[in-house]
Amino acid sequence: xxxxxxxxxxxxxxxxxxxxxxxxxxxxxxxxxxxxxxxxxxxxxxxxxxxxxxxxxxxxxxxxxxxxxxxxxxxxxxxxxxxxxxxxxxxxxxxxxxxxxxxxxxxxxxxxxxx
Amino acid sequence: xxxxxxxxxxxxxxxxxxxxxxxxxxxxxxxxxxxxxxxxxxxxxxxxxxxxxxxxxxxxxxxxxxxxxxxxxxxxxxxxxxxxxxxxxxxxxxxxxxxxxxxxxxxxxxxxx
Numbered sequence: 001x002x003x004x005x006x007x008x009x010x011x012x013x014x015x016x017x018x019x020x021x022x023x024x025x026x027x028x029x030x031x032x033x034x035x036x037x038x039x040x041x042x043x044x045x046x047x048x049x050x051x052x053x054x055x056x057x058x059x060x061x062x063x064x065x066x067x068x069x070x071x072x073x074x075x076x077x078x079x080x081x082x083x084x085x086x087x088x089x090x091x092x093x094x095x096x097x098x099x100x101x102x103x104x105x106x107x108x109x110x111x112x113x114x115x
Numbered sequence: 116x117x118x119x120x121x122x123x124x125x126x127x128x129x130x131x132x133x134x135x136x137x138x139x140x141x142x143x144x145x146x147x148x149x150x151x152x153x154x155x156x157x158x159x160x161x162x163x164x165x166x167x168x169x170x171x172x173x174x175x176x177x178x179x180x181x182x183x184x185x186x187x188x189x190x191x192x193x194x195x196x197x198x199x200x201x202x203x204x205x206x207x208x209x210x211x212x213x214x215x216x217x218x219x220x221x222x223x224x225x226x227x228x
Contacts, residue, residue: 043207043221101161
C-alpha cells in the first residue's frame with residue numbers, strides 16, 4: 001500500500017508559466033514533508049521542505065503548500081524554466097533522530113518545461 | 116559546504132561475489148548516515164541508518180550489512196550477492212538534530228549477473 005502517492009507520472013508546462021506538482025499521503029503521523037528533484041544518473045537533490053505545523057513554505061521560485069485535512073501537498077514552481085525539467089519526488093517522514101531519515105517516497109512526476 | 120562522495124558509480128558483479136560500497140561525507144561532523152536502494156520499478160527504500168560510529172539500524176531484513184568505522188564513513192557490504200540485490204544504491208546524510216532534509220550522493224548502479 002503506497003503511503004505517498006504522486007498520481008501524475010508526467011507534466012508538461014510552457015516556459016514562464018506555473019508548474020504545479022501534487023502529492024497525496026495516507027499516514028496522519030507524517031510530520032515532515034520534502035520535495036526532491038532528480039536528473040538522470042544523479043541522486044535526488046533536496047529542493048524544499050515543510051513541517052506539519054505550517055501550511056506554506058517558500059524558497060525563491062519554489063513554494064510548497066500543505067493541506068493536512070486533505071492529506072495533500074503541492075509544489076509550485078513560478079516561473080518555470082527549461083532547467084527545471086527533471087523528475088520530482090515527494091517524500092514524507094514521521095519521526096525524530098535516526099528514524100527521521102526513513103523517508104517514504106512517491107514514485108515521482110516527470111516535469112518537462114518547453115521553451 | 117558539505118559534500119557527499121559515493122563510489123563506484125556503476126558495478127557489475129557475479130552472483131555469489133562479495134560487495135563493498137563506500138560513502139564519505141565532508142564538511143560536517145556527527146551526521147546521520149543512510150543507505151537507500153531503488154530496485155527496478157520500485158520506489159526508494161531505506162536499508163540502514165546510523166546515528167554514530169558503530170551504531171547501525173536495519174530497516175528491512177536482507178542479504179546486506181552496513182558499517183560505520185569512522186564518523187563520516189558509511190560502508191554497505193555483502194558476503195555473497197544475489198540476483199535480487201541488483202538496483203540503484205544511494206547514500207545520504209542529514210544533521211543529527213531535529214527535522215532536517217536528507218542529502219543524497221549520486222548513487223551506485225549495481226547489476227548482479
